[in-house]
Amino acid sequence: MPALDQLDDAATGHRISRITSIKDIARLAKVSHSTVSRALHGSSQVSAGTAARIRRIAEKAGYRASAAARSLVMGHSNTIGVVVTNIADPFVAGVVGGIEDMAEKHGYSVFLANSNAEPEREVRVVRSFEERRVDGIIVTSSRVGALYMPLMEHLRIPVVLLNNQHPSEFAHSVLIDNVEASLQATRHLIQLGHRRIAYLGDRLGHQSDTERCAGYRRALEEAGLKFEPALVVHGDGMPEGGAQAMAQLLGQLKRPTAVFCYNDMSALGAMRQIRTHRLKVPDDISVAGFDDLYISQYLEPPLTTVRQPMRQMGRMAMETLLHIFDGPYSTHNLRVEGQLIVRQSTARPKENR
Amino acid sequence: MPALDQLDDAATGHRISRITSIKDIARLAKVSHSTVSRALHGSSQVSAGTAARIRRIAEKAGYRASAAARSLVMGHSNTIGVVVTNIADPFVAGVVGGIEDMAEKHGYSVFLANSNAEPEREVRVVRSFEERRVDGIIVTSSRVGALYMPLMEHLRIPVVLLNNQHPSEFAHSVLIDNVEASLQATRHLIQLGHRRIAYLGDRLGHQSDTERCAGYRRALEEAGLKFEPALVVHGDGMPEGGAQAMAQLLGQLKRPTAVFCYNDMSALGAMRQIRTHRLKVPDDISVAGFDDLYISQYLEPPLTTVRQPMRQMGRMAMETLLHIFDGPYSTHNLRVEGQLIVRQSTARPKENR
DNA sequence: CTGAAAGCGCTTACAG
DNA sequence: CTGAAAGCGCTTACAG
Numbered sequence: 001m002p003a004l005d006q007l008d009d010a011a012t013g014h015r016i017s018r019i020t021s022i023k024d025i026a027r028l029a030k031v032s033h034s035t036v037s038r039a040l041h042g043s044s045q046v047s048a049g050t051a052a053r054i055r056r057i058a059e060k061a062g063y064r065a066s067a068a069a070r071s072l073v074m075g076h077s078n079t080i081g082v083v084v085t086n087i088a089d090p091f092v093a094g095v096v097g098g099i100e101d102m103a104e105k106h107g108y109s110v111f112l113a114n115s116n117a118e119p120e121r122e123v124r125v126v127r128s129f130e131e132r133r134v135d136g137i138i139v140t141s142s143r144v145g146a147l148y149m150p151l152m153e154h155l156r157i158p159v160v161l162l163n164n165q166h167p168s169e170f171a172h173s174v175l176i177d178n179v180e181a182s183l184q185a186t187r188h189l190i191q192l193g194h195r196r197i198a199y200l201g202d203r204l205g206h207q208s209d210t211e212r213c214a215g216y217r218r219a220l221e222e223a224g225l226k227f228e229p230a231l232v233v234h235g236d237g238m239p240e241g242g243a244q245a246m247a248q249l250l251g252q253l254k255r256p257t258a259v260f261c262y263n264d265m266s267a268l269g270a271m272r273q274i275r276t277h278r279l280k281v282p283d284d285i286s287v288a289g290f291d292d293l294y295i296s297q298y299l300e301p302p303l304t305t306v307r308q309p310m311r312q313m314g315r316m317a318m319e320t321l322l323h324i325f326d327g328p329y330s331t332h333n334l335r336v337e338g339q340l341i342v343r344q345s346t347a348r349p350k351e352n353r
Numbered sequence: 354m355p356a357l358d359q360l361d362d363a364a365t366g367h368r369i370s371r372i373t374s375i376k377d378i379a380r381l382a383k384v385s386h387s388t389v390s391r392a393l394h395g396s397s398q399v400s401a402g403t404a405a406r407i408r409r410i411a412e413k414a415g416y417r418a419s420a421a422a423r424s425l426v427m428g429h430s431n432t433i434g435v436v437v438t439n440i441a442d443p444f445v446a447g448v449v450g451g452i453e454d455m456a457e458k459h460g461y462s463v464f465l466a467n468s469n470a471e472p473e474r475e476v477r478v479v480r481s482f483e484e485r486r487v488d489g490i491i492v493t494s495s496r497v498g499a500l501y502m503p504l505m506e507h508l509r510i511p512v513v514l515l516n517n518q519h520p521s522e523f524a525h526s527v528l529i530d531n532v533e534a535s536l537q538a539t540r541h542l543i544q545l546g547h548r549r550i551a552y553l554g555d556r557l558g559h560q561s562d563t564e565r566c567a568g569y570r571r572a573l574e575e576a577g578l579k580f581e582p583a584l585v586v587h588g589d590g591m592p593e594g595g596a597q598a599m600a601q602l603l604g605q606l607k608r609p610t611a612v613f614c615y616n617d618m619s620a621l622g623a624m625r626q627i628r629t630h631r632l633k634v635p636d637d638i639s640v641a642g643f644d645d646l647y648i649s650q651y652l653e654p655p656l657t658t659v660r661q662p663m664r665q666m667g668r669m670a671m672e673t674l675l676h677i678f679d680g681p682y683s684t685h686n687l688r689v690e691g692q693l694i695v696r697q698s699t700a701r702p703k704e705n706r
Numbered sequence: 707c708t709g710a711a712a713g714c715g716c717t718t719a720c721a722g
Numbered sequence: 723c724t725g726a727a728a729g730c731g732c733t734t735a736c737a738g
Contacts, residue, residue: 024720034724071716399707418731427733
């Protein structure tokens with residue numbers, strides 16, 4: 001055992017190989033462990049002198065209070081659980097970054113768990129969070145949101161749903177206003193002069209897909225354009241599915257001149273498919289996305305899209321939890337606005353130029 | 354309080370509002386809490402009948418054992434800590450996904466903390482991990498790797514460094530073979546016929562940058578090409594820095610015909626700068642990256658790059674920890690190979706066609 | 707097969 | 723200002 005690990009015992013001159021508890025410090029300082037506990041908290045009821053001495057000893061010994069022991073007596077763990085479908089999804093990663101930032105700032109540690117969109121795993125994860133006695137749970141983009149409603153009632157652990165499918169009246173939530181944002185994006189295409197506009201959605205049945213499609217339809221209606229079911233196709237929220245859905249659109253007799261996509265990842269696939277067909281964006285077809293992923297501005301052409309403030313949404317979810325922790329109970333439902341970012345992937349249709 | 358939360362007490366018919374501990378179950382089952390503990394573990398020294406009965410009661414009451422209490426007596430938490438520079442970095446997110454997968458499979462929960470590359474925050478994070486009594490720590494892509502060496506010796510918590518700057522003899526590590534992979538990538542450019550090849554690095558001084566540059570130089574040497582300091586420029590590992598560094602290269606009298614970039618993110622910026630200068634990839638300049646991010650295959654043109662098996666590297670880091678947990682102590686230093694993925698961003702130089 | 711007891715590392719009311 | 727005691731929710735050797 002390396003000498004570094006040891007420390008002279010003030011009393012005996014003996015060496016103590018591991019300092020793990022408040023009792024070890026108490027022995028070194030020749031006080032009771034109660035006093036050590038108080039000194040380490042800066043309690044006013046311990047003399048300044050001994051407090052300082054105790055802290056110095058603890059510091060030198062590399063003492064770290066056990067969070068487990070503390071949370072056992074305190075009744076809260078200063079811990080939250082975050083369950084995500086897939087951390088490799090850039091939107092999700094952005095949200096988690098925001099959550100962690102806010103959590104760290106307030107002394108909370110965050111457990112991260114991937115559900116891979118498998119309901120059984122999601123159940124296992126929540127179960128483990130219960131055992132860990134997390135003070136709150138944040139769930140991002142889960143399709144099994146319905147699962148959390150019974151949880152909310154039974155669990156007694158506050159749950160915040162972020163862009164989730166079924167935020168119920170029991171659930172706290174942070175949501176983007178999908179309808180409004182999609183309305184804006186589609187309006188933008190209409191204003192450019194497009195008349196045949198497609199919606200490339202997500203076949204997996206996220207509620208946000210339904211809402212984005214609704215915004216799209218509302219814009220058409222408002223402009224007096226007829227809704228054509230053939231112009232709605234479904235990807236999977238990833239480039240692969242976006243490419244396949246785009247292929248369907250390109251196979252039609254009367255091709256659309258613009259496509260509004262469920263998200264940027266889908267748009268990425270759509271744009272690639274368009275190139276494969278030897279067509280150009282935006283000359284032949286305009287493409288708009290949703291999310292404004294970090295990379296979207298670097299695409300060729302840079303992507304017109306709706307910006308979701310992912311980090312901020314993550315921070316808001318954590319703040320919601322923080323409010324619940326110290327306030328009286330009340331339900332929080334936060335709604336954020338998307339922002340249309342116009343770049344070069346959308347332009348006036350060819351025939352209009 | 355909703356009725357759902359309550360349960361009949363077999364003995365008294367009274368209602369118990371919260372079942373939180375083994376004692377509550379013991380009371381309901383009319384046994385000692387020791388027996389409950391054993392039954393819940395499937396200990397063989399409790400009769401099958403009572404064990405089943407106890408489990409049924411616990412299940413019905415929604416009992417969840419407290420991980421904190423357990424870890425206090427067991428001496429381990431079944432928890433690991435992961436510190437990352439920035440979870441929004443796609444490489445990092447991929448690694449974390451792999452770690453979490455492997456951890457979940459083995460019953461470990463993972464704490465995630467962002468350091469934002471700030472040394473003070475990194476120190477705070479590690480400190481909190483110590484208090485949480487994590488069984489192990491994984492650090493990804495930190496530039497302050499040096500900080501972990503004293504930690505390793507003092508901490509008594511195993512630390513695995515993933516693509517870190519200074520994996521010392523004390524540290525466990527998972528690393529990609531940067532030199533070899535960069536050698537391959539540069540060779541590829543040379544074989545295409547390029548003679549003026551630039552290296553667009555990372556000014557932040559990651560060791561991986563030094564190594565990738567070394568691989569680049571080795572390839573030049575091996576081919577009898579002179580190394581020109583002017584052809585080495587420095588970005589910041591992100592598109593913005595990559596774009597700026599590329600501008601330097603394009604401002605030179607004798608422009609390079611190919612650029613090998615520190616990573617895909619840098620390549621993204623470089624490609625954009627090239628377009629801004631009305632030049633084409635790969636017609637005017639070939640571009641190669643490093644990482645093979647998910648999106649790299651969808652770029653225009655699809656990016657030639659070195660694939661780093663991020664998820665797998667994450668899994669390996671977790672496996673290393675798992676070995677350390679149950680094996681006798683020994684140092685693990687795993688090295689993985691990169692794989693050159695040739696796509697359309699690299700081609701023969703113009704003059705050779 | 708079952709229970710009483712001790713102990714993991716803390717916090718805090720209660721005495722002095 | 724300081725200490726002894728009880729208790730948070732577990733596990734497990736020790737008796738019976």
